[in-house]
Amino acid sequence: MGIPEIEDAGCLLCFGYNGADSHPIVARRIVRGKQKGMKIICVDPRVTETARISDMHLQLKGGSNLALVNAMANVIWNEGLADIKFIEEHTNGFDEFLKVIEKYTPEYAETISHVPAEEIRKAARLYATTKPAMILYGMGVCQFTQAVDVVKGLANLALMTGNFGGPSMGIGPVRGQNNVQGACDMGALPNCYPGYQSVTDPEIRAKFEKAWGVPLSDKVGCAITHVPHRVLEEKDETKRIHAYYIFGEDPAQSDPDLAEIRETLDKCDFVVMQDIYMNKTGLHADVILPSTAWGEHDGVYTCADRGFQRIRKVIEPDPGLKTDWQIIQEISTAMGYPMHYENTEEIWNEMIDLCPSFKGATYEKMEKYGSVQWPCRDKSMEDKGTPYLHKGGKFATKDNRGVFYATDWHPPMELENDEYPMSLSTVREVGHYSVRTMTGNCRTLRNLEDEPGWVQMNTQDCERMGLVKGELVKILSKRGYCITRCLPTDRVKPGATYMTYQWWIGACNELTNAKLDPISNTPEYKYCACRVEKIKDQEWAENHVKELYDEIRTQMGITAGKGDH
Amino acid sequence: MALKEIQSTCAYCGAGCQILFRVDEAANKIVEAVPANGRTNAGTLCLKGHYGWDYLNDPQILTKRLRKPMIRKGGKKSPLVEVSWEEAIQYVADRLNEIKAKYGPDAIMGTGSARGPGNEANYLMQKFMRACIGTNNVDHCARI
């Protein structure tokens, strides 16, 4: 589906997705949909902006996603709301699926999710009976150890109600960072070449070997979230990671359990960092390579709905800088594998000729149409791309049939306990992006929100602990702690806390748990156990935060200015 | 003063909004960013799209812009020393070749970037890891 189609859905199931903070311009489509009469079911442990305008808000307990999804499937089947014709004609695996969801009665799911059984029934009915129905999901689904299972669970709902293959239906992951889709499309993945072509398929490998003129490895590579383990715990020297070339990322800020990440970077023999700004990873890097930034180079991004769009050089970079692709090709050439590209279009043309689903998406077409959604297989100007997938209920499987997969719910890996009685989930700050090296250096965005950030807590919890808005608090997990400001709000439930991961002082990833989903290898950012402590001496705390900020700025090479804190 | 108008895609989320930058070419600076009529944004922008570009003039608020390649010549924990591009590129190439010779290609890990660099740089990075280094050890922060 495409982003513009959202507002024309009859029903939107918005699951673990907070568009207002992560993608305001997608949230705009949800607001417009509501104005046009779209029914909204919002599933989120917080009262998000979407929850506020929704027809039904299922304020589930964090970590109970799959129980709720399976219960919705259970209701749809038991109340005769499934699209049997679609199931028979276009899918496989339905009977096995039924066996799993059988036990997920709304009453059983209520005990796990704390959502009343009757509400689950109503939501399932609303979703199944309003056409077309669309599902959007975000990090509130993906950042759990049980993530892929929930994505499949949501796909089950769309399959069993026939909500695939037309406009304003289906299931849409709204990707977080601007070019996550693009990095995946380009094969920055351990198991795929560009265009989602498997590294273990001999025919495909042969194609790339021929194009690139060298033999290629048939072994799936290491996932980024396995790097700490492969550096710190791997005993076999040939399997240990000895060199880490980090390009446009800051794992020492963005990854879970930062203490472990710092140890990893220090114990890895050789760390190269290629970036635009000094960052926390740079403190541990052996080599730093400065590159051009967004606004200083050409290229293509892929947006969340598979749209290829051009980025253009807006201003001339400092003459001492090179673009990322220039740096990579120079290193490659120096290592004995020569690369000689003159511009990004040359690289792009090599890439599309190797990827059937991207083959037709030329620069010329992007210039002319602005945006080209893949698959776009033909270079003729008539092939303008594909707004939605699975047209006519045809899926990208061998027999063109969609497959039901069901699994049982399991709780998050680290639950509240006596020592750490509350839960912590990471969320987004609307005015800041990712690790904040860009927006943290934008004047007005910094004015709006700055260090050390906030921890959102229920007002009852705050009253009990004697905390007021803006007060500095210490928040701890068994892995680490940080200092941040208290934000009492009735938008979150008692016992739960939420922190945005953009802050360097209020760095919630000091606390988060590095346990991974077994398939996607995504960490469980959305759930770990924590404790909030009141700081008696607020004057000391305010000074301490100021000192920490000064220390960071000094480490990052800033000598001028007083900052604003 | 005639301003040049250049359209680009916003770098701050997956919505893919189109922004029109008005640029003073002589001074090599952006004067303002206004919403363009893109497929997904239809003439609207959020606060990051409107006001998220002045990091380019290096205001030194949180961190400092990197301008020269640097190497820790005295090993881990030693200070970073500015070097020429030639030296930096050769140093990285030599160290990676050395590690590859000693432990094999799977001892080297590389990342793509889901942020500013763009698709072509990601394509080249994975090609570099696969064809030059000889490993599929390449991944990016999609999971983060």
Place this chain on the structure above:
Amino acid sequence: MNYFVKGNPDLCIGCRTCMIGCVVAHEGKHIFEVDPDSYTFNPRLHMVKTAKISVPVQCKHCENPACMAACPAGAIQMKDHAVIIDTSKCMGCKSCMDACPFGAIDMVTEAGKFQADGKERVVANKCDLCSGIPGGPACVRVCPTAALTLVKEDELADAMEKKRMEAARNLFRDNQE
């Protein structure tokens, strides 16, 4: 009659683009180039979020403004359909802030201007409907969800007529159906 900017919580997504838009309109585009500590960030509207509502709150440009009546310096005037503070006359007494029932006025420092004790000058600050700024209120212009509208006489008359129609329908629903 005075105009005012009205926020619609059904459309607002709480993103605060309006707050920055306000500052940029009043400070000027140069703030994207200058020393980050050399200007002040004083939005004239503020996002308010309760459990169920998100909406920016700003001056309603009252017809009989309590702030104007309370100002001993005569610094608050009505002009161009707006209630406007002349900060050069403001003595920082906070009477207007105290008098305003909507919390629409706050006290802020003016960058680069100093008062008797050598500290940066503190004055009253509130929405002026972007008086003198081409294009009208910046908050309305930058809002990505069109949650803010400038309400003028015509809009008010239309809205009131619609409300009266609605009221009439509701009152006599039984007869109609």
